Amino acid sequence: MGERKKLLNLVKSYLEKKINTETFANHFTIFFSQEINYDVLNEKEYLLFCELEDIASRFSPFEEDFLEYPYYSREEDVFKKAKEVYDNIN
Secondary structure, eight states: OOHHHHHHHHHHHHHTTSSOHHHHHHHHHHIIIIIOOGGGSOHHHHHHHHHHHHHHTTBOSOHHHHHHOTTSBOHHHHHHHHHHHHHHHO
16 A cells, blocks of 8 residues: 555544544654655645644643643544544545
């Protein structure tokens, strides 16, 4: 499976609730920041996936984190951005 398709399948699996937000955020962040060859993405895809990676990498499932780190992302933030990215690429 190509890298671009792997990214899209990961986002799709998350949107279909086949994986939870924590699993998605961890897998997406690692794959996008460390494993993908960015040349497989066009400019629009790259920018959208960068935005998603920024939000996913700051995800926390713990409410107390938001008191100390207000820039952390909540589940609804990750889901909303993942849907926006998927809708704009697919």
